Amino acid sequence: xxxxxxxxxxxxxxxxxxxxxxxxxxxxxxxxxxxxxxxxxxxxxxxxxxxxxxxxxxxxxxxxxxxxxxxxxxxxxxxxxxxxxxxxxxxxxxxxxxxxxxxxxxxxxxxxxxxxxxx
Amino acid sequence: xxxxxxxxxxxxxxxxxxxxxxxxxxxxxxxxxxxxxxxxxxxxxxxxxxxxxxxxxxxxxxxxxxxxxxxxxxxxxxxxxxxxxxxxxxxxxxxxxxxxxxxxxxxxxxxxxxxxx
Numbered sequence: 001x002x003x004x005x006x007x008x009x010x011x012x013x014x015x016x017x018x019x020x021x022x023x024x025x026x027x028x029x030x031x032x033x034x035x036x037x038x039x040x041x042x043x044x045x046x047x048x049x050x051x052x053x054x055x056x057x058x059x060x061x062x063x064x065x066x067x068x069x070x071x072x073x074x075x076x077x078x079x080x081x082x083x084x085x086x087x088x089x090x091x092x093x094x095x096x097x098x099x100x101x102x103x104x105x106x107x108x109x110x111x112x113x114x115x116x117x118x119x
Numbered sequence: 120x121x122x123x124x125x126x127x128x129x130x131x132x133x134x135x136x137x138x139x140x141x142x143x144x145x146x147x148x149x150x151x152x153x154x155x156x157x158x159x160x161x162x163x164x165x166x167x168x169x170x171x172x173x174x175x176x177x178x179x180x181x182x183x184x185x186x187x188x189x190x191x192x193x194x195x196x197x198x199x200x201x202x203x204x205x206x207x208x209x210x211x212x213x214x215x216x217x218x219x220x221x222x223x224x225x226x227x228x229x230x231x232x233x234x235x236x
Contacts, residue, residue, distance in 0.1 A: 004161075043207065045211075045225075047224050091162070105150050105152070105167065106164055106167065107225065109161035109162040111159055111160060111161045112161055
């Protein structure tokens with residue numbers, strides 16, 4: 001069974017600085033997706049970034065980038081130039097690759113990291 | 120605009136009462152999911168449906184029931200058998216896996232906060 005672990009329950013960062021959120025996972029699959037979702041105080045889940053395991057290049061979306069280490073089963077999220085609007089809970093999630101038949105589409109989530117951006 | 124609508128935003132349940140949470144989407148997605156969110160535990164899958172008139176149990180289905188009579192709708196009933204229903208419930212939808220897309224991901228609703236009184 002797959003598991004996702006986020007070992008940092010809470011983090012804080014000063015506005016305009018850089019912060020890295022950690023995520024590790026365990027799986028015997030060779031091809032899969034990894035996601036970072038953001039849940040601000042409104043509790044709306046928002047997709048931040050997505051990584052396909054067979055792609056060696058780390059995904060980047062504006063100020064958000066990942067460090068994907070497949071052998072180490074590590075998937076950290078780096079937020080550059082942190083903004084007050086980045087204050088939220090961040091979830092790391094795993095899913096078997098959707099192109100495999102029989103895949104349920106189930107997302108497996110970590111416990112979440114609460115990030116506070118301070119002015 | 121396409122999206123997922125969950126209602127109500129807040130719901131209060133008395134002991135022994137069944138309550139139903141609504142989830143409607145106009146994204147033309149075949150797959151729909153219900154997750155439960157508790158503090159410190161992330162999100163856990165309750166039920167999912169990949170096609171109309173079919174649904175499957177997730178990891179924590181006991182005390183819950185669902186139906187999928189229409190593509191757009193996937194209501195969740197929290198029955199009296201669910202002993203600890205106080206939680207935040209999230210509905211999501213997606214194109215079913217296996218359909219050959221690459222930019223795969225969920226669209227989430229805004230959630231329902233259920234409290235036992």
